[in-house]
Amino acid sequence: MIKFMHCADLHLDSPFSLDDPHKAEQRRAELRGAFASMMLFAKTEGVDLMLMAGDLFDSDYAGRDTAALMAREFASNPKCKFIIAPGNHDPYTPDSIWARYQFPEHVYIFDTDKLSYFSFDDIGVDVYGYAFTGPSMQHNPFAGKRPRNPQRINLLCAHGDLGEPTSPYCPIALDDVQKSGFDYIALGHIHNTTGIERAGNTYYGYSGCLEGRDFGETGHKGAVYVKLDKTESGEVHAEIRGLRFSKRRYEIIRLNVTGCTSESEIVSRIQKTMVEKGYGADTALRCILEGELPPSLDFSERRLANSVQGLFSLEIIDNTMPMANAEMLAQDPTIRGAVYNALLPQMQGGTPEERETAARALRLIFDALAGRPFGDDAQ
Ligand SMILES: [Mn+2]
Numbered sequence: 173m174i175k176f177m178h179c180a181d182l183h184l185d186s187p188f189s190l191d192d193p194h195k196a197e198q199r200r201a202e203l204r205g206a207f208a209s210m211m212l213f214a215k216t217e218g219v220d221l222m223l224m225a226g227d228l229f230d231s232d233y234a235g236r237d238t239a240a241l242m243a244r245e246f247a248s249n250p251k252c253k254f255i256i257a258p259g260n261h262d263p264y265t266p267d268s269i270w271a272r273y274q275f276p277e278h279v280y281i282f283d284t285d286k287l288s289y290f291s292f293d294d295i296g297v298d299v300y301g302y303a304f305t306g307p308s309m310q311h312n313p314f315a316g317k318r319p320r321n322p323q324r325i326n327l328l329c330a331h332g333d334l335g336e337p338t339s340p341y342c343p344i345a346l347d348d349v350q351k352s353g354f355d356y357i358a359l360g361h362i363h364n365t366t367g368i369e370r371a372g373n374t375y376y377g378y379s380g381c382l383e384g385r386d387f388g389e390t391g392h393k394g395a396v397y398v399k400l401d402k403t404e405s406g407e408v409h410a411e412i413r414g415l416r417f418s419k420r421r422y423e424i425i426r427l428n429v430t431g432c433t434s435e436s437e438i439v440s441r442i443q444k445t446m447v448e449k450g451y452g453a454d455t456a457l458r459c460i461l462e463g464e465l466p467p468s469l470d471f472s473e474r475r476l477a478n479s480v481q482g483l484f485s486l487e488i489i490d491n492t493m494p495m496a497n498a499e500m501l502a503q504d505p506t507i508r509g510a511v512y513n514a515l516l517p518q519m520q521g522g523t524p525e526e527r528e529t530a531a532r533a534l535r536l537i538f539d540a541l542a543g544r545p546f547g548d549d550a551q
Pocket of ligand 1: 227259260261331341360361362
């Protein structure tokens with residue numbers, strides 16, 4: 173039996189998308205922390221191989237200190253073989269860190285865009301793979317190819333776009349996977365994993381990234397841990413586990429706040445949802461408010477975000493409509509009723525942009541009529 177891990181898309185040195193530059197810097201440090209946690213796990217568990225399926229760095233201008241950090245981590249675990257298949261963000265070029273930096277001997281880096289392999293007789297494993305040698309790749313190097321020795325445990329470590337025939341990032345057809353003859357295909361490129369699946373006799377899938385970087389990469393992130401056995405007759409048994417290494421997660425919720433009559437009621441509704449979903453200091457939350465609120469309810473997105481305690485960060489997006497108590501308003505003989513009735517068609521039937529503009533206009537006018545200063549989100 174062999175033990176291996178599969179990770180990808182570390183994007184070390186990546187910029188993080190957060191409003192607060194201090195927190196963005198913190199996130200960079202946490203990403204390195206997640207990497208260190210994964211490496212510690214590999215060492216503790218005594219894994220034989222780590223398959224790193226590309227985009228380890230965010231760009232081919234990765235800093236030397238990041239390369240040094242990576243090399244130190246590799247050096248501290250000489251029993252594990254590290255296999256690297258450079259991706260579209262960190263392609264193997266003569267100037268790249270892969271070519272120029274002196275990594276330890278037990279680090280194996282694919283350096284051509286043709287399928288090649290590293291052979292490990294001590295554990296009976298061949299690891300196939302290829303490198304991006306530029307920012308894009310039009311053809312799948314393993315399409316139509318088979319491992320040279322079916323008796324071996326045959327793994328493939330690769331960066332590419334599965335099921336996207338026109339992708340400029342190495343389009344891989346499911347058929348290529350199914351007919352490949354590999355026992356396990358460790359893919360990188362897609363940051364949200366959908367789990368490891370099986371096609372034909374081949375396990376395959378994306379590990380996802382190690383840390384989410386923005387709201388496009390929600391949920392906890394990590395790596396895949398596999399214990400794999402191949403019998404004499406070529407039968408494969410695999411125990412596959414997804415492991416969390418991320419320090420934080422990005423999450424998005426849509427919250428209906430109909431019935432709230434004050435800002436503090438909205439705050440408690442957000443807090444109740446946090447408890448239900450288990451969101452705490454590990455969570456960067458985007459909360460989209462929906463539903464109908466009284467037009468007179470004066471709230472600011474920023475003030476709301478500051479009132480909610482216990483999260484890593486909170487972003488409020490207001491998609492509510494100021495239409496609660498609508499019947500009373502529609503009957504209102506004053507200018508309030510006239511404004512409401514004038515804006516109602518756009519608030520109800522317009523495009524999302526028109527609805528938002530009309531809702532905002534109504535709030536501003538009601539604020540002005542009530543003598544309130546415009547909220548800080550007004551512009
Ligand atoms: Mn990529």
